[in-house]
Amino acid sequence: MKRQAIKIRLYPTDEQVQVLAQQFGCARWWWNYGLNQCIETYKSTGKGLSQSGLNSLLPGLKKDKETEWLGECYSQVLQSVSLNLSRAYQNFFEGRAKYPKFKSRHHRQSIQYPQKVKQVDETLKFPGKLGSVKAKIHRPLDGTIKTVTVSKCPSGKYYASVLMEYEDDYPSSNTDGKAIGIDLRVKDFAITYDGEKVSKYSHPKHLAKYEKKLAKKQRIAARKVKGSNRRRKATRIVARVYEQVSNVRQDYLHKLSRKIVDNNQVVVVENLNVKGMVRNHKLAKAISDTGWGTFINFLSYKLERSGGKLVEINRWFPSSKLCSNCHYQINELPLDVRTWICPSCGTHHDRDGNAAINIRAEGIRMLFSSGTGEANANGEEVRPIRGRKPKMRHSSVKLEAHTAPSAQCG
Ligand SMILES: [Zn+2]
Secondary structure (H helix, E strand, C coil), X not given: CEEEEEEEEEECCHHHHHHHHHHHHHHHHHHHHHHHHXXXXXXXXXXXXXXXXXXXXXXXXXXXXXXXXXXXCCHHHHHHXXXXXXXXXXXXXXXXXXCCCXXXXXXXXXXXXXXXXXXXXXXXXXXXXXXXXXXXXXXXXXXXXXXXXXXXXXXXXXXXXXXXXXXCCCCCCCCCCCEEEEEECCCCCEEEECCCCEEEECCCCXXXXXXXXXXXXXXXXXXXXXXXXXXXXXXXXXXXXXXXXXXXXXXXXXXXXXXXXXXXXXEEEXXXXXXXXXXXXXXXXXXXXXXXXXXXXXXXXXXXXXXXXXXXXXXXXXXXXXXXXXXXXXXXXXXXXXXXXXXXXCCEEEHHHHHHHHHHHHHHHHHHHHCCCCCCHHHCCCCCCCCCCCCCCCCCCCCHHHCCCCCCCC
């Protein structure tokens, strides 16, 4: 059984905005009230409250004149809060998480529907008063819909994170077909070689414009007095632009990974331990901003569904310093050197294409030597290169939920 979460933009009507505001308010109140109860219970008994312990408080509260408005909230939404709170408490007790925090109305608001949400045409149909909410569904909801989390971001936009379950019925992975090597770059986004030609994929053109705008809005917000209304407004604008930036990027990464997976059976990338890769903070930020990790994740799950294979080669593989013709390795290749001539065989290299060619060849070699590749892709002969241990990811798909936007805004 596989699970995947996808994020969908929601467009509630004014009336639905009211309903959501009420549910967010109830859920938040119940979380804070429940947390308080947990704290009190802990003081007197040394234990937190269980989910059922929390739930058993609800009927009384709904009857009480002062809190009878809780009855307006869809009951499974409140029960989800009880579940999440008791889990948060348990995680804290078992040392896996920090102490649960009280929730503020100034932060991201969210509620969960544990079941009964359906897709009806271009809407998500929720149980209870909320009903059908217009949605921008960019990918088919082809799994069984489980939990749906509805959130309102600080920018004022609404999203649903839809968790789906899939049966294991993907085609079995095979390596007959085209192989492509991808050289991921900070400045250009990626350079690929598919055995025939080198292609260059730049960052989406309008991204830079949004990034500039983001930096400007961040400067403006930083100048406002902390805690002031102006600061809050400016922060909200920053959040909105941030969302634009990350939407543009995600959209691009989805389209590019789709194109690559549709045209190739084997995709070879360098294993980028993105976090540990660089100590240099500026470069580290540039790398995380380019979304390499997200991109590899997108490739990975798309390949798994199409029966393809992702091969990750050692990131210390000298992809750009190796002659793709004779495998002579030069000692140094300064970043500003765009072309070079192999001192051993005299081949003229374009720095960029050469790395992608080497990455592809190394991936094919790994498939070949690990014996999992039925032949090497395309049946080419690839000379082994000494000194590196092959490492392969057997198309283990990480849930997209881990990187995807389910838990955050933007
Ligand atoms: Zn050479």
